[in-house]
Amino acid sequence: MQFKDRFSQVFSKFESGLNGESKLPVHQLRKDALQSFHEASFPTVKDEDWKYTNVSVLADLNFELASSADEALLMPILEKSKYSDENFCHLVFFNGIFQEHLSDIIDQPGVFAGNLKTGLKKYPEVIEKYLGKYATHKDGIFTALNTALMSDGAFIYLQDGKVIEKNIQVIYVNGDKAPVSINPRNLYILGKNAQVKVVEAYEGVEGAVYFTNKVTESIVDANGYFEHILIQDESTSAYHISTTEVDIERQSVLKNYNICFGSAIARNDINGRFNDQYGELTFNGLFIGHGKQLIDNHTLIDHAMPNCQSHELYKGVLGDMSRGVFNGKIYVRQDAQKTNAFQENKTILLSSDAHIDAKPQLEIFADDVKCTHGATIGQLEESQLYYLRSRGIGPELARTMLINAFADDAVQNITIDEVRESVEALIAEKLA
Amino acid sequence: MLLEIKNLRAAIDGKEILKGINLTINKGETHAIMGPNGSGKSTLANVLAGREEYEVLEGEVLLNGKNLLEMAPEDRAREGVFLAFQYPVEIPGVSNTNLLKNALNEIRKYRGEEPLDSMDFLNLIKSKMKLVNMPQDLLSRSVNEGFSGGEKKRNEIFQMAVLDPMLGILDETDSGLDIDALKVVANGVNVLRSPEKSFIVVTHYQRLLDYIVPDFVHVLYKGRIIKSGDKSLALYLEEKGYDWVKEHTDEFMAV
Ligand SMILES: Nc1ncnc2c1ncn2[C@@H]1O[C@H](COP(=O)(O)OP(=O)(O)OP(=O)(O)O)[C@@H](O)[C@H]1O
Ligand SMILES: [Mg+2]
Numbered sequence: 001m002q003f004k005d006r007f008s009q010v011f012s013k014f015e016s017g018l019n020g021e022s023k024l025p026v027h028q029l030r031k032d033a034l035q036s037f038h039e040a041s042f043p044t045v046k047d048e049d050w051k052y053t054n055v056s057v058l059a060d061l062n063f064e065l066a067s068s069a070d071e072a073l074l075m076p077i078l079e080k081s082k083y084s085d086e087n088f089c090h091l092v093f094f095n096g097i098f099q100e101h102l103s104d105i106i107d108q109p110g111v112f113a114g115n116l117k118t119g120l121k122k123y124p125e126v127i128e129k130y131l132g133k134y135a136t137h138k139d140g141i142f143t144a145l146n147t148a149l150m151s152d153g154a155f156i157y158l159q160d161g162k163v164i165e166k167n168i169q170v171i172y173v174n175g176d177k178a179p180v181s182i183n184p185r186n187l188y189i190l191g192k193n194a195q196v197k198v199v200e201a202y203e204g205v206e207g208a209v210y211f212t213n214k215v216t217e218s219i220v221d222a223n224g225y226f227e228h229i230l231i232q233d234e235s236t237s238a239y240h241i242s243t244t245e246v247d248i249e250r251q252s253v254l255k256n257y258n259i260c261f262g263s264a265i266a267r268n269d270i271n272g273r274f275n276d277q278y279g280e281l282t283f284n285g286l287f288i289g290h291g292k293q294l295i296d297n298h299t300l301i302d303h304a305m306p307n308c309q310s311h312e313l314y315k316g317v318l319g320d321m322s323r324g325v326f327n328g329k330i331y332v333r334q335d336a337q338k339t340n341a342f343q344e345n346k347t348i349l350l351s352s353d354a355h356i357d358a359k360p361q362l363e364i365f366a367d368d369v370k371c372t373h374g375a376t377i378g379q380l381e382e383s384q385l386y387y388l389r390s391r392g393i394g395p396e397l398a399r400t401m402l403i404n405a406f407a408d409d410a411v412q413n414i415t416i417d418e419v420r421e422s423v424e425a426l427i428a429e430k431l432a
Numbered sequence: 433m434l435l436e437i438k439n440l441r442a443a444i445d446g447k448e449i450l451k452g453i454n455l456t457i458n459k460g461e462t463h464a465i466m467g468p469n470g471s472g473k474s475t476l477a478n479v480l481a482g483r484e485e486y487e488v489l490e491g492e493v494l495l496n497g498k499n500l501l502e503m504a505p506e507d508r509a510r511e512g513v514f515l516a517f518q519y520p521v522e523i524p525g526v527s528n529t530n531l532l533k534n535a536l537n538e539i540r541k542y543r544g545e546e547p548l549d550s551m552d553f554l555n556l557i558k559s560k561m562k563l564v565n566m567p568q569d570l571l572s573r574s575v576n577e578g579f580s581g582g583e584k585k586r587n588e589i590f591q592m593a594v595l596d597p598m599l600g601i602l603d604e605t606d607s608g609l610d611i612d613a614l615k616v617v618a619n620g621v622n623v624l625r626s627p628e629k630s631f632i633v634v635t636h637y638q639r640l641l642d643y644i645v646p647d648f649v650h651v652l653y654k655g656r657i658i659k660s661g662d663k664s665l666a667l668y669l670e671e672k673g674y675d676w677v678k679e680h681t682d683e684f685m686a687v
Contacts, residue, residue, distance in 0.1 A: 384523050386484070388535075389506045390506075391591065392536075392538045397534060
């Protein structure tokens, strides 16, 4: 059966299970998205944007919509990946289904951090105003599919001047016996001067086959600060397609860290846009591939306004027969004078069968701008390995030390120590 | 007997550099190796430390009776070999502290000892820093990155002091050091000397040997030790130069 036919069936089942919810305005959005889904074409390697990433395997698998979760199976993974209660509020989803009893919803005047379904009851007009406006169902088949099938996800909303002191960890733990389709939909809205740090983590049962197709929309109003850390450590038999849309207003700062270790095929699209002047975007990425993994990162920073700064650093470590893609688009529009854009991509290949396709893509239409970009590919330095080993350090630890050193500058500016330390531990685990 | 090198021949990229080295070092002895540029001194040092680019063609090296050449570089270090490199590499992103902590704990693990706790580690580091007048900031900086030539050499000796090897090999540690630094470094080595520990000091200059007084001096020439003697050989070389040795090679070889 074709991909579209399969998911049409999935949608019908989904819709019939919605009951009262299908009367909400958001359901019209789903139906429109389904329409777009049918109109969109399934990507092939002939599409420029999917040149290196063949997702035809998705059409061959018999995905069913996830409707339940095996807590005994997922709980240990949650325990392992959960950050401390001291520093974090947790929003937990099993196979995309919100686990209220394992979560800490924040619902205070002007501040909400919880799931989208609950949010819809509390702030329906806010959600209606923003949801699907930044990641639109016209943006390609996967966003359309996510929108058609969206049922829940994280919803974080801060009104003007609000700050959430505790950090928030949104954790998706995925995996089931049968191949399931999971469609998380996250919406983060920060009012003027609002501040929050969010870790959005995707974890999986190793060996489980499933398809996570997530969409996140982040909107940061003037003078806001949003630190957003994506950690993807799904099952290496799973498929993970991630779309993250970012839109910032005057003088806002948004930092996105895209840390990607898991899944058989990972596709990350991160698109940011300056909606006003004096904004600052950081897009950093770290990906580590093994076996036959494919990790494809597509980023776009749209300097639509003058006087903005963007800083992008992507680091990749690829072993075995793994492949990586880095495609970094930067648009500097005609009016965007005094733009300052920096982009760098560095990859280390640990084996001769590993491969990276790196493509910086700068399109600059303004003249008074500062834009730099660079891409390098290399190996671990034998002389450095030898030096460490000559001090008594075994080759595995030596390699880990060098790779950590290489990877570190992509993640060293994460301001939550606990996250930085856990990422470093994860790197060591991945390299062992 | 700590180290026994028997008829060691080694090549790099198919080119034979060491052409039959014989050398025996007893516990507590310090041996100086001198010889002109390109004679194979660093090659010998690296073959002992286990650099994998070198191919051993023939011969045997025993450390405390164990076959050194069969060991991986890290195991040689764990068995007590330390090489202070002629050209220490820079490792951006790995701090000196991190390197030493991992090195110490890997060595301890190999010996069946518990890892050092942070307090003991810090105390050890502090006392060794004092020993070689190591500036504090070099400790937290990335290994050798942006260090001056002299600072790199001092850092090598500092690492050696922390790891406290059975056999310390110093490859031209004196080159690039100013006279004060030379004294400090030499003093650091002398403090480590003991009846249990041995050193190989590779140098071009008699000056270092005024401070680290060797028990034996060897001249390495074209991959062979062509002359051995006591410390007066170094003085002799300083006076007559390697030309004199070269001219008399054939005589030595014949012997
Ligand atoms: N990769 C290589 N291929 C061929 N020859 C090499 C290679 N590496 C080193 N050599 C040669 O090996 C010889 C010995 O070098 P080595 O570094 O051991 O000399 P050395 O005695 O330490 O000299 P110096 O006093 O200048 O430090 C030199 O002639 C050098 O050019
Ligand atoms: Mg040398």
